[in-house]
Amino acid sequence: MARSPxxxxxxxxxxxxxxxxxxxxxxxxxxxxxxxxxxxxKSSQSLYFKSLSSRGYELDFKLADDxxxxxxxxxxxxxxxxxxxxxxxxxxxxxxxxxxxxxFVDSGHDLIIAADVQxxxxxxxxxxxxxxxxxxxxxxxxxxxINYAVSENEGDHTVIASDNLIKSDxxxxxxxxxxxxxxxxxxxxxxxxxxxxxxxxxxxxxTYSANPKSKLSSPPALTGSAISLVSVMQAxxxxxxxxxxSLSMFSNRFFRSGVQKAQSSTKHEKSGNEQFLTExxxxxxxxxxxxxxxxxxxxxxxxxxxxxxxxxxxxLEYSVEIYEWSGSSWEPYVADDVQVQFYMMSPYVLKTLxxxxxxxxxxxFKVPDVYGVFQFKVEYEKLGYTTLSLSKQIPVxxxxxxxxxxxxxxxxxxxxxxxxxxxxxxxxSFVHLYSK
Amino acid sequence: MALxxxxxxxxxxxxxxxxxxxxxxxxxxxxxFDSIEKYDDGTFYFDEKVDGVGPLATTSSVxxxxxxxxxxxxxxxxxxxxxILGLTKYFLSIGIPGDAKEFFxxxxxxxxxxxxxxxxxxxLALPATVVSxxxxxxxxxxxxxxxxxxxxxxxxxLVRAFISGSKDASVIENQELIFDSEGAFHILDLLPTSIDVxxxxxxxxxVLQDSEDAKVYVTGGQTKVPVYISAIIKIENAEISVLDSxxxxxxxxxxxxxxxEDDVSLAANHLQKLRLSFxxxxxxxxxxxxxxxxxxxxHEKAEHIFLVGNSGKKFQVILDFLGLVEKxxxxxxxxxxxxxxxxxxxxxxxxxxxxxxxxxLPEAPEKAPRPAAQPDDPFSKYGPKAEISHIFRAPExxxxxxxxxxxxxxxxxxxxxxxxxxxxxxxNLKNFPSAPVPAMFAILFHVGIGSILALYxxxxxxxxxxxxxxxxxxxxxFVMFVGHRILSHLASTSSKLKSA
Numbered sequence: 005m006a007r008s009p010x011x012x013x014x015x016x017x018x019x020x021x022x023x024x025x026x027x028x029x030x031x032x033x034x035x036x037x038x039x040x041x042x043x044x045x046k047s048s049q050s051l052y053f054k055s056l057s058s059r060g061y062e063l064d065f066k067l068a069d070d071x072x073x074x075x076x077x078x079x080x081x082x083x084x085x086x087x088x089x090x091x092x093x094x095x096x097x098x099x100x101x102x103x104x105x106x107x108f109v110d111s112g113h114d115l116i117i118a119a120d121v122q123x124x125x126x127x128x129x130x131x132x133x134x135x136x137x138x139x140x141x142x143x144x145x146x147x148x149x150i151n152y153a154v155s156e157n158e159g160d161h162t163v164i165a166s167d168n169l170i171k172s173d174x175x176x177x178x179x180x181x182x183x184x185x186x187x188x189x190x191x192x193x194x195x196x197x198x199x200x201x202x203x204x205x206x207x208x209x210x211t212y213s214a215n216p217k218s219k220l221s222s223p224p225a226l227t228g229s230a231i232s233l234v235s236v237m238q239a240x241x242x243x244x245x246x247x248x249x250s251l252s253m254f255s256n257r258f259f260r261s262g263v264q265k266a267q268s269s270t271k272h273e274k275s276g277n278e279q280f281l282t283e284x285x286x287x288x289x290x291x292x293x294x295x296x297x298x299x300x301x302x303x304x305x306x307x308x309x310x311x312x313x314x315x316x317x318x319x320l321e322y323s324v325e326i327y328e329w330s331g332s333s334w335e336p337y338v339a340d341d342v343q344v345q346f347y348m349m350s351p352y353v354l355k356t357l358x359x360x361x362x363x364x365x366x367x368x369f370k371v372p373d374v375y376g377v378f379q380f381k382v383e384y385e386k387l388g389y390t391t392l393s394l395s396k397q398i399p400v401x402x403x404x405x406x407x408x409x410x411x412x413x414x415x416x417x418x419x420x421x422x423x424x425x426x427x428x429x430x431x432x433s434f435v436h437l438y439s440k
Numbered sequence: 441m442a443l444x445x446x447x448x449x450x451x452x453x454x455x456x457x458x459x460x461x462x463x464x465x466x467x468x469x470x471x472x473f474d475s476i477e478k479y480d481d482g483t484f485y486f487d488e489k490v491d492g493v494g495p496l497a498t499t500s501s502v503x504x505x506x507x508x509x510x511x512x513x514x515x516x517x518x519x520x521x522x523x524i525l526g527l528t529k530y531f532l533s534i535g536i537p538g539d540a541k542e543f544f545x546x547x548x549x550x551x552x553x554x555x556x557x558x559x560x561x562x563x564l565a566l567p568a569t570v571v572s573x574x575x576x577x578x579x580x581x582x583x584x585x586x587x588x589x590x591x592x593x594x595x596x597x598l599v600r601a602f603i604s605g606s607k608d609a610s611v612i613e614n615q616e617l618i619f620d621s622e623g624a625f626h627i628l629d630l631l632p633t634s635i636d637v638x639x640x641x642x643x644x645x646x647v648l649q650d651s652e653d654a655k656v657y658v659t660g661g662q663t664k665v666p667v668y669i670s671a672i673i674k675i676e677n678a679e680i681s682v683l684d685s686x687x688x689x690x691x692x693x694x695x696x697x698x699x700x701e702d703d704v705s706l707a708a709n710h711l712q713k714l715r716l717s718f719x720x721x722x723x724x725x726x727x728x729x730x731x732x733x734x735x736x737x738x739h740e741k742a743e744h745i746f747l748v749g750n751s752g753k754k755f756q757v758i759l760d761f762l763g764l765v766e767k768x769x770x771x772x773x774x775x776x777x778x779x780x781x782x783x784x785x786x787x788x789x790x791x792x793x794x795x796x797x798x799x800x801l802p803e804a805p806e807k808a809p810r811p812a813a814q815p816d817d818p819f820s821k822y823g824p825k826a827e828i829s830h831i832f833r834a835p836e837x838x839x840x841x842x843x844x845x846x847x848x849x850x851x852x853x854x855x856x857x858x859x860x861x862x863x864x865x866x867x868n869l870k871n872f873p874s875a876p877v878p879a880m881f882a883i884l885f886h887v888g889i890g891s892i893l894a895l896y897x898x899x900x901x902x903x904x905x906x907x908x909x910x911x912x913x914x915x916x917x918f919v920m921f922v923g924h925r926i927l928s929h930l931a932s933t934s935s936k937l938k939s940a
Contacts, residue, residue, distance in 0.1 A: 047542055147731070147732070147782075147784075148782075149731075149732060149780075149782025149783060149784070149786065149789030150782065150789050150790065150791055155570070156567065156568035156569065156570055157568065157569050157570070158569075158570075159569060159570040159639070159666075159667075159668025159670065159784055159785070160639070160668070160784040161782075161784050171819075199821065208791075209778070209780075209791055210780050210782065210789070210790075210791030212732055212734065212780070214731070214732075216731070216784065219729070219731065220731065220732065220733075220747060222747065223734065223745040223746060223747050224734070224745070227734065227736070227745055228736070228743075230743075317832070341823075341824040343824055343825060343827075345828075346830075351828055352828070352830045353828060353829060353830050354825060354826070354827050354828040355827055355829075356824060356827060369829070370830070370832075372830035372832070373830075373832050373833055374830075385821075385822050386822050387819060387822045412838070413838075413841045413844050413845075414838045414839055414841075414844050415844070416844045416845060416847070416848040417844060417847035417848050417850070417851045419848075420848040420851040420852050421851045423897070424851065424852055424854070424855035426893045426896065426897075427855065428855055428858055429893075430886075430889060430890060430893060431859075431862070433886065433889055434869065434886065435862060435867045437871065437882075437926075437927075437930060438868075438869045438870065438871040438872045439867040439868050439869065439870065439871060440868065440870045440871050
């Protein structure tokens, strides 16, 4: 009788192992909460949601002011990612508010925000916290009279076909996006002091942000290439945030439509929206560009064990293994710009690690002739990749008394003096005792 | 859904149910339609706040039930025309839903509306609302039923056309459109009219030719459609000049080719003004004010934007540098000039670099504001750093080997001098003991001393202190013993000699 509760407890304790949740071993979380203004969004952006669910994500659609929504319960987060497709929400329902969303990001989870014309202040404030400042005029839209998408039904040039994409294979995938990306919404600018946020889709020099229905009375605040249409932020804890100024960019209509840029005669069959948004969602949910570094090893050349102390002017070898998460498994990461520093207050040695194409990076160098407590530091920052920050402490001692150079030619006179003294004494012992 | 089942019941038992019951159901239907909701653009829909059931599903079930009921019940169900048309527009405006079930609902509802006996809605649509005067496009209008089949014979009339947002009188009144039976379009040729470029609202009305059709078909009164009439705008007399401030006299003046390449280079100081002027006119010769008329001056550290104002056809902007010195943060240097002119109805919008102007502004005073920081290129921040290799401390300079060897020779000189001195003194080994036992001790004594010296040499070469001391202890004891014997022997022989 005492057996069955024991078995029950054992079974229950196995349950956490069955959860596919966000953890350092599997950085791609599974459960995503999608908050929308009205459920028509679920069907009008259905191609985009299908691309997410076909990669294994569980999407939970809720109205933004549903009183039962919550991000965490009893300290545990219920979701691994959040998608806010609710540009006009004034107040979230349930226990979600701006502070809760920012806490969610601070704990390492990912976020996608889509604003649109007539966005509420709440969405704008959340975007400002993430580094993107939207135009203050709520009726303003991004207008471009040169790079608009030619259309028979929309004549006010607010649907822009943009191909100013960031050049980064890790964020946008390795295949080039041929067709321009359609965008209709509001633009934002990025704070120049913020080094964590960058533009992924930016506007052309002729773009400006204004209300299309009224004349301009003062120069527009956002003009030219400073306008960002879609930007991305990677926080210091490697949480990733996508900020887009257009909700209709994700819609089936834009995914399927052809594009012809004004003042150009090439007609593309399909816009680049689907490829662009699918690839960037892969990046946001850590399916690309997420690195981990394991197995830091260092030893003297010729030895295998890791010593506790190095001596100055030793030759040593340092190696580390770096892997990249591919969405389902850890693949070896290949690059040629990972560097290691031998650091005490400032780097004494900085060397680029060579890769053996299987994920192991190694190099060797001579320990400097300064003694103290050093650190092996790897600070790897690359656009679009998580930051690697490794540090291993190791002391360095000076020479022992018996490790100095012996038999120095400059000392020959001294050797000569001593030995001639010894030989002289030996001879003298004979002479002194036995001569008459 | 309730209505559909009810319709099914009625169709099965059509004869027995009394008229009063049917009237009751009709009243209920009217009450249901009171709860209809509408979007701003005139579409109507039903919404039930039940989780998981969207407005599309709710509205389509109402429509299907209604048409099923109407097809079985006798007598008409009186519903306002707007509602039917609004519901049809709702189904048409969703686009293509992603879910297959919702798609079925949408198409099924549209076909119910089309075939219904309540009233068939007629939809007026324009395939293109952007019409170009330069390309000599004609405005086309098409009228069909909800699922696209042909409408009965009718005429489309353009009641009014006026510029959107303005309260002016309309430009065109009561014009009938010509029916092109080939493409089933109604066409309006814009050229003979005096319509100029701009954003217009066209108000259309459908007039059914056969009055019988009015009972079956629903036309929806007047339909407002926004239409954009665009054309190429003529740009003339573009020039840029630097003026001397007080007198207004021209210092330098250059002609510009707006719309094509331009690269002027001007120089100005803070006492002068920069003037840019040009003329814009529409194909019909009227003045045209574009939405975007922006002049940008770009310095490497700051960017400044100005609007180009107009009076009638002439556009002009004068930048008085004296007043702008503080706005420009007192930065002198090269400013690139860029002009952007654009509008929704202008087909030749452009954003063009005109050249540059070298500005000479006075020095900044102490408290002048600084320009905002410019954003960095993200790629430049993230490159690999330069390699550092430690430069080891150079060892102290040692004297050359030859010098050391020379001094080695010098130190050995006293030894040689010692040997020479010994020989000069005439040393000999006469006192060496001849008897075997003392001789042995003597030899052992010298061997012992030699071995101690050899031990010192060995210690210098490779031994450590501990083994050396151990060996020294043993050797020392031996030498002491042996030495005592020989020395005492020597002392006794010499004292014997002395006493004798």
